[in-house]
Amino acid sequence: MTHASDAVPTPDPRERRFAALRRCDRLLSGVRPQNLRERLAALATDAETAYDLDQRPDIYGDGVVRALEQRVAELLGKPDAAFFPTGTMAQQAALQCWAERSGSRTVAMHPLAHPEVHERKAYSRLSGLHAVWPTTAPRIPTAEELRDSGEQFGTLMLELPLREAGFILPSWEELVAATTALDGTHVHLDGARLWESVYHLGHSLPEIAELADSVYVSFYKTLGGISGAALAGPEDFVRDAKSWRHRYGGQLFQQWPAALSALAGLDRELPRLESYVGHAKVVATALAEAVADTPGARVNPEPPHTHQFQLWLPHPAEALNEANVRLAEEQGLGLFGPWGGRDLPGLSMTEVTVASAALDWTPKEITEAMTAFLTYL
Template sequence: MAAHVPGTERHLTLSPWCFAHTDQAACEDLSLSDNTPQRRTAAMRSCDRILSGVRPATMRERLAALDASGDLDGLPDFYGDGPVTALEERVADLLGTEAAVFFPTGTMAQQVALRYGADRTGNRTVAVHPLGHQEVHERHAYAHLSGLRSTWPTTVPRNPTADEITALADPVGTVVIELPLRDAGFVLPSWSELTAVSAAARAIGARVHFDGARIWESVPHLGHALSEITALADSTYVSFYKTLGGISGAALAGTAELAAYARVWRHRYGGMLFQQWPAVLSALAGLDRELPRIPDHVRHAPTVATALTALPGARVHPQPPHTHQFRLWLPHPAQALNDAALALAEEEKVWFAAGWRETDVPGLAMTEITVAAPALEWTAEDIAEVGERFLRRAASHRG
């Protein structure tokens, strides 16, 4: 496919059951004037039962959790030493890489990875999916900051195949694989597909970069250890606040050469902060507490998804889910569903699902479901019973 020039793209028209493209600001616009993020957060915190997501923590609760970890008696970091070094070594060990470098944001980490690929290969074209994080959520930073351009191996809502990488018309420096591909419904390739696409990328002289913001929950579906997965890539980015519940932060893992390059460019991009110990300690806590729980969340996701598909007019993708997250569609306007979610939370202290977005099909809305610790208490019967009450409320708000 021809190289992509950022800013000239058109939104893809895909099946509404597979993709509904809306940014966060547009999502917020769907709410009634008094159905604000602050009100929804307060309502969710007051709920006794939560199906999708986790109860938002206050700043005091987050500080108390750090205090309970027993790590606050040490000295803070100074420009990347101390606890930052400990986290980097922990991540490199988990992923089986020579080194890892902490970044304040994943966007910064990924730009450094793509720049490194361009510098090392001499090729400034990146193969990335049009639904990938770089295209949808990073404002094309790879182009504006590093002068790179993208080519799309496929527009099908899944990661590219080995054949599609082999068929690229343009030479590329880096092939990006997002695990899972969030904006296609948190979908993953099979292990054989992943190994094949990695080999195909290297056969055309390209580096392989894994956007592994959610790689932690990809392990059950792929059926291999984290270190075996990352061995298929030349670099891997991981997030500490997605899934692990950290305050913020990310890491870029790979060779010692990549790490040395990343430290230089982290400083140049403004990521060499004086102290980052709150984010770092929360990331370490997430690795200790949340990472071991993820397989339970993934195992329960099919139960939740199957129960939701039994609701009138509901659709789920993928079915079964590949991770503990998936997409749900219901035949109601997004505003009615968001208002129903808020009313159910405030009046019955039950959080079902919010964040509904309009799709290309009038009257059909979509949201993302996250099966975390609170959802483990829900049976299929619980979901059916609460779902019926939720839809009754949606119908009344629609009217």
């Protein structure tokens, strides 16, 4: 007789995937997962060249945190910057500051923007702001749409790239037109992934940031940091943003691990991003060819605008996740991150991130690995 206590426990899907990808010989999307010991060792190694480790730890934002803020301000060509423990908090502070200056509690943003999709409507629940959508098309609004939105707003927030639409970026001309469409409107850039956007836009970080009054950037999405973000803009804006950071509970006693990992990420990843963006086009083309005969399958956008893009397949997410883990466990090939269901019936989507581990994959190897992946379905 079998007792309940004798049953083999079902492994946690996240733990199973973590273990499988760590043991993979090759990864196509993302970076190899690290356990805590490996992450600590990597931080200690990278930080040796990122900052003087003989200095004392930061206290409420001085020291290494202040060095990081100054580095970001210089990279973006802004007078100053403030470190935030989360991007969600940074966005709230930015929108609050511009609402106070403009006298308007209305913000124009996209319905797929991060505050709408991933922040539980914090701008409304915590800040009392109201959002308008100049467009629902999967792109930034045009100058005409902004001028004809039918409702006045004091702040325009643009997400570059627009992740939920497929990491979509405008052309430089479209971005200039949108940011200069309305006089007296403050422009805030959600630039969580701005670092890798310069290649599609064809302009430098300071040139892009100059189009906006404030810019938010992330330290973990592309740079591989532990956590954290920065908000850059005029000195008086940054001073006020720091006051809102304190009010929101972001005035942490010490944040040196996150700041060190951010500095290390800037040193390590910024020089590599152009190669990631270039190879993403190779990867996307190979994947598109591998699924060309599968109804409904597609790469979005094709070609990618950054080193990230979406892959859609006509299979349930559960089956795709199982195939992904089995391919990693049995053949040592880690192709994708998690799959999920979205708004298109019968299709599931994964986000492909081309980083250093993917650079040595040839189109033939990608096609062969994709063929092997599909056999598990």
